[in-house]
Amino acid sequence: MAWVKSEYAGEFAVLATWLVGLAPWSVSLFEIEGVTVIGFRFLPFRFQFIFGATLPGERPFLWAWQVAGFQGSAPLALAGTLGFAAFATFLLPLGLSLYYYVAEDHMDATLPIDPVRLFGGLLGLVGVLTLAASGLFITSFPGITVPVGALVALVFAYLLLTIDRA
Numbered sequence: 023m024a025w026v027k028s029e030y031a032g033e034f035a036v037l038a039t040w041l042v043g044l045a046p047w048s049v050s051l052f053e054i055e056g057v058t059v060i061g062f063r064f065l066p067f068r069f070q071f072i073f074g075a076t077l078p079g080e081r082p083f084l085w086a087w088q089v090a091g092f093q094g095s096a097p098l099a100l101a102g103t104l105g106f107a108a109f110a111t112f113l114l115p116l117g118l119s120l121y122y123y124v125a126e127d128h129m130d131a132t133l134p135i136d137p138v139r140l141f142g143g144l145l146g147l148v149g150v151l152t153l154a155a156s157g158l159f160i161t162s163f164p165g166i167t168v169p170v171g172a173l174v175a176l177v178f179a180y181l182l183l184t185i186d187r188a
Contacts, residue, residue: 031185032126035141038178039119042145043112045171047105047152052165063089063155064171065109065148101158108151115144142182149175 026034043065050061058073068089070082084092086109090102122129122137129137149172156169 025181026185028185028187031138031182031187032122032130034185035138035182036119036123038145038182039115039141042148042171042175042178043116045174047108047171047175048156048159048167048169050159050163050165050167052163054164059165063105065105065112065152068105095162097158097162101155101162104151104155104158108148108155111144111151112148115141115148118144136187138182138185138187142179142185145175145182146179149173149179 046062046064048061048063050059050063052059057075059070060073061068061070066086068084068086070080072080072082081088081092086102086106089105090099093099093102118129118137118141122141126137133140152172152175153169156167156172159167160169
């Protein structure tokens with residue numbers, strides 16, 4: 023059974039790319055000494071809600087390139103670096119999706135590979151990078167971390183790579 027019809031594969035590739043960009047790639051929840059923190063990591067930035075205290079030096083909003091330098095341990099800094107690498111990688115399918123949206127026929131005719139498969143491979147790479155970063159947060163961070171967008175990216179990558187483009 024096909025998840026997406028062949029004639030809609032291009033539109034699905036664009037939509038999947040945009041949804042991966044909008045979804046938080048991980049969500050964390052932890053509580054320490056009466057302070058509850060909920061952190062949302064999107065590809066371009068990280069945002070945290072802090073309840074129960076005002077922490078000195080805390081920065082609830084950080085851009086992706088600032089996260090690694092703000093972390094207190096090497097595994098968390100590596101997770102921040104992987105998150106930034108995922109963001110940098112995502113810029114390629116995002117740019118391609120904007121072009122593909124306006125010139126699908128031209129891109130289909132000029133690229134030596136199927137653009138839908140290209141989107142699938144690039145979103146798969148974004149998914150692997152964010153899943154690896156989420157794994158570091160899970161093992162090195164107190165509380166719960168759920169790799170929401172990382173799994174979304176991998177599911178979309180699988181669907182794009184397996185579409186029958188007959």
